[in-house]
Amino acid sequence: xxxxxxxxxxxxxxxxxxxxxxxxxxxxxxxxxxxxxxxxxxxxxxxxxxxxxxxxxxxxxxxxxxxxxxxxxxxxxxxxxxxxxxxxxxxxxxxxxxxxxxxxxxxxxxxxxxxxxxxxxxxxxxxxxxxxxxxxxxxxxxxxxxxxxxxxxxxxxxxxxxxxxxxxxxxxxxxxxxxxxxxxxxxxxxxxxxxxxxxxxxxxxxxxxxxxxxxxxxxxxxxxxxxxxxxxxxxxxxxxxxxxxxxxxxxxxxxxxxxxxxxxxxxxxxxxxxxxxxxxxxxxxxxxxxxxxxxxxxxxxxxxxxxxxxxxxxxxxxxxxxxxxxxxxxxxxxxxxxxxxxxxxxxxxxxxxxxxxxxxxxxxxxxxxxxxxxxxxxx
Amino acid sequence: xxxxxxxxxxxxxxxxxxxxxxxxxxxxxxxxxxxxxxxxxxxxxxxxxxxxxxxxxxxxxxxxxxxxxxxxxxxxxxxxxxxxxxxxxxxxxxxxxxxxxxxxxxxxxxxxxxxxxxxxxxxxxxxxxxxxxxxxxxxxxxxxxxxxxxxxxxxxxxxxxxxxxxxxxxxxxxxxxxxxxxxxxxxxxxxxxxxxxxxxxxxxxxxxxxxxxxxxxxxxxxxxxxxxxxxxxxxxxxxxxxxxxxxxxxxxxxxxxxxxxxxxxxxxxxxxxxxxxxxxxxxxxxxxxxxxxxxxxxxxxxxxxxxxxxxxxxxxxxxxxxxxxxxxxxxxxxxxxxxxxxxxxxxxxxxxxxxxxxxxxxxxxxxxxxxxxxxxxxx
Numbered sequence: 158x159x160x161x162x163x164x165x166x167x168x169x170x171x172x173x174x175x176x177x178x179x180x181x182x183x184x185x186x187x188x189x190x191x192x193x194x195x196x197x198x199x200x201x202x203x204x205x206x207x208x209x210x211x212x213x214x215x216x217x218x219x220x221x222x223x224x225x226x227x228x229x230x231x232x233x234x235x236x237x238x239x240x241x242x243x244x245x246x247x248x249x250x251x252x253x254x255x256x257x258x259x260x261x262x263x264x265x266x267x268x269x270x271x272x273x274x275x276x277x278x279x280x281x282x283x284x285x286x287x288x289x290x291x292x293x294x295x296x297x298x299x300x301x302x303x304x305x306x307x308x309x310x311x312x313x314x315x316x317x318x319x320x321x322x323x324x325x326x327x328x329x330x331x332x333x334x335x336x337x338x339x340x341x342x343x344x345x346x347x348x349x350x351x352x353x354x355x356x357x358x359x360x361x362x363x364x365x366x367x368x369x370x371x372x373x374x375x376x377x378x379x380x381x382x383x384x385x386x387x388x389x390x391x392x393x394x395x396x397x398x399x400x401x402x403x404x405x406x407x408x409x410x411x412x413x414x415x416x417x418x419x420x421x422x423x424x425x426x427x428x429x430x431x432x433x434x435x436x437x438x439x440x441x442x443x444x445x446x447x448x449x450x451x452x453x454x455x456x457x458x459x460x461x462x463x464x465x466x467x468x469x470x471x472x473x474x475x476x477x478x479x480x481x482x483x484x485x486x487x488x489x490x491x492x493x494x495x496x497x498x499x500x501x502x503x504x505x506x507x508x509x510x511x512x513x514x515x516x517x518x519x520x521x522x523x524x525x526x527x528x529x530x531x532x533x534x535x536x
Numbered sequence: 537x538x539x540x541x542x543x544x545x546x547x548x549x550x551x552x553x554x555x556x557x558x559x560x561x562x563x564x565x566x567x568x569x570x571x572x573x574x575x576x577x578x579x580x581x582x583x584x585x586x587x588x589x590x591x592x593x594x595x596x597x598x599x600x601x602x603x604x605x606x607x608x609x610x611x612x613x614x615x616x617x618x619x620x621x622x623x624x625x626x627x628x629x630x631x632x633x634x635x636x637x638x639x640x641x642x643x644x645x646x647x648x649x650x651x652x653x654x655x656x657x658x659x660x661x662x663x664x665x666x667x668x669x670x671x672x673x674x675x676x677x678x679x680x681x682x683x684x685x686x687x688x689x690x691x692x693x694x695x696x697x698x699x700x701x702x703x704x705x706x707x708x709x710x711x712x713x714x715x716x717x718x719x720x721x722x723x724x725x726x727x728x729x730x731x732x733x734x735x736x737x738x739x740x741x742x743x744x745x746x747x748x749x750x751x752x753x754x755x756x757x758x759x760x761x762x763x764x765x766x767x768x769x770x771x772x773x774x775x776x777x778x779x780x781x782x783x784x785x786x787x788x789x790x791x792x793x794x795x796x797x798x799x800x801x802x803x804x805x806x807x808x809x810x811x812x813x814x815x816x817x818x819x820x821x822x823x824x825x826x827x828x829x830x831x832x833x834x835x836x837x838x839x840x841x842x843x844x845x846x847x848x849x850x851x852x853x854x855x856x857x858x859x860x861x862x863x864x865x866x867x868x869x870x871x872x873x874x875x876x877x878x879x880x881x882x883x884x885x886x887x888x889x890x891x892x893x894x895x896x897x898x899x900x901x902x903x904x905x906x907x908x909x910x911x912x913x914x915x
Contacts, residue, residue: 158560160558160559160560160561162561162562162563164771165559165560165561165562165771165774166559167558167559168558168559173556173557173558174556176555176556176775177552177553177555177556178552179539179546179547179552180539180544180545180546180547180722180728180729181537181539181544181853182539182541182544182853182855183541183544183729184541184855184856185847185853213592213593213594213597213729213730214592214593214597214752215592215770215771215772215773216770216771217751217752217769217770217771218592218593218597218752218770220751220752221750221751221752225750245751248751249750249751252748252750252751341771343559343771349559349773349774349775350559350562350592350771350772350773350774350775351592351730351771351772351773351774351775351776369631371600371604371628371631371750371753372596372599372600372624372627372628372631373593373596373597373599373600390596391594391595391596391597392543392544392594392595392596392720392722392729392730393594393729393730394594394728394729394730394773394776395544395728395729395730396555396728396729396730396775396776396779397730397773397775397776400775468564474560474561474564476561476563477563
């Protein structure tokens with residue numbers, strides 16, 4: 158089976174081997190070394206000198222951690238909503254007492270600097286909740302940096318869901334002024350599912366000191382344990398940390414910039430090929446995500462039948478739509494350990510399955526896709 | 537290294553092999569089968585026909601989940617406190633708005649039915665928070681069943697922290713009327729760290745429907761996703777679930793009752809031997825935990841020097857005290873994949889290290905311990 162769901166992504170053999178080690182004490186020197194190494198590697202990849210913590214939970218837990226730590230009751234929060242995960246971000250803030258202003262965008266789009274600046278000029282906000290890449294619909298804030306800048310110029314704290322962005326889109330936590338950033342283990346860095354990583358800026362700490370948060374997500378405890386002993390306050394998922402460290406080793410050996418570049422290049426070639434094949438792409442062109450490729454299905458064709466034929470007929474496992482897009486989309490990951498061979502296998506299957514159901518789809522463009530990726534030097 | 541910290545415990549080779557598999561889609565048939573299998577196995581081990589959920593977090597997350605789901609603002613909660621984890625349970629309830637009555641017990645003890653009944657007769661309570669086995673001090677509610685009965689007779693909802701008890705002490709969720717029970721993956725069932733398991737009774741659901749809880753711990757969502765699709769609402773820690781399933785296979789092949797019996801038998805023999813060796817045991821005799829053996833250190837001897845010599849000199853990794861007992865205890869697990877050989881190795885090391893620091897300790901009793909365990913048929 159070839160797994161191309163937008164997380165979890167396939168694990169490299171080296172990651173699987175690294176996970177397959179005996180567990181160790183979570184209060185001993187080996188764990189301290191492992192945790193510190195993970196933190197340093199994430200700092201280097203995400204470009205931050207701030208704090209980085211590795212939580213034993215999936216990314217939704219990381220989002221809950223971010224929101225519960227930075228939101229005080231009554232905070233004025235701006236939440237651009239353009240899919241399931243941006244909505245979840247806003248709902249979490251509401252739970253912790255924020256006054257949330259929803260900026261509802263078309264699901265085919267993502268926040269643009271213009272739309273955000275307009276909203277920011279209308280009202281004063283304390284916190285901005287920004288999803289960099291909407292996994293649920295395959296759209297991305299392609300002008301993300303400018304949006305962050307607009308917020309920081311107005312003194313607004315910026316919390317970012319970069320779960321399916323980090324590793325596949327450029328990110329510079331300190332350079333761009335991101336205060337809190339949440340990522341998941343199982344997306345573009347291709348670690349095992351079950352960890353969430355969170356970064357915290359100095360400015361964010363001022364706010365965190367005032368808030369009340371769930372015990373399990375108390376960042377002040379995470380900081381204290383890390384600074385005193387390079388430990389986590391609660392039992393960490395040791396084997397997942399082994400796997401994650403090896404996944405980051407693979408990224409760093411490849412080169413951090415090159416890893417992102419590869420995601421972007423593969424995506425460009427895939428989108429071009431799909432356009433040439435007459436496939437209906439869900440996202441508007443300027444908001445297309447490089448890490449999650451969303452294909453619209455015509456009415457009368459459901460995601461479940463397409464996914465089932467992909468699985469049974471071709472051994473390719475992709476994902477369907479979520480939320481209001483349930484049933485009418487298929488989503489394909491362009492994440493992690495990308496290869497020309499796997500990409501060709503996935504799109505060959507997808508185009509064949511689509512062409513048997515939708516008029517005018519030309520599956521032969523896969524040959525061009527392969528040729529182009531190889532010409533760019535990819536394998 | 538021999539790991540005898542009270543969680544994580546050493547993983548069986550079969551568990552490590554099971555974890556070492558490629559990740560799968562968390563919305564596909566393989567995951568559904570895996571999750572349902574885990575749930576059925578836990579139901580059988582914990583003796584419940586109620587709901588069981590597997591959360592991607594460590595046990596403290598499971599405790600947060602339990603408390604946030606069953607506590608409404610203003611609930612009157614009784615919390616016997618006799619160590620770090622019972623205190624944490626109470627603090628979590630306070631965070632979600634409970635009016636907590638602390639029943640402070642000596643840290644060497646655990647709740648007795650008499651003490652609990654006295655407290656219950658003084659005031660009306662909505663919820664009882666009960667730690668079955670205090671990992672931080674090595675004490676257990678040996679008359680646990682009677683305490684639960686006293687609560688249920690008074691119509692009080694009972695939430696139990698059985699993190700370090702389940703698998704090592706008898707438990708019968710439905711038979712005893714436990715409403716919510718939290719366990720950890722990495723204790724007596726010897727799975728990998730990073731999962732928490734929670735059971736929910738019908739009576740508990742009535743209360744859960746009224747409460748407000750963090751997104752990541754929303755049991756109503758967990759129930760909906762399980763009933764509709766045998767899925768989790770958020771990305772599960774797939775590889776940890778593989779490992780956990782194999783750990784439960786090992787327990788079930790051995791026999792669920794026999795697995796608990798073995799923990800109790802090993803503990804009886806260990807405590808007898810330590811008494812004969814003149815070791816100062818921390819817990820009062822009637823409250824000694826069968827899964828966490830706590831040894832008091834005399835003043836002038838710190839846990840860190842003992843632990844360091846155990847590690848470096850003998851390759852044995854044990855744990856120190858926690859909270860107010862920090863520095864003055866060492867804690868040794870009697871959990872999971874017990875064997876005579878490992879037990880003998882651990883206590884031989886411990887007695888040798890202690891005898892070089894404390895007068896009157898006789899390390900030779902280890903021979904008797906080994907003989908006795910072997911006579912009982914253990915290997």
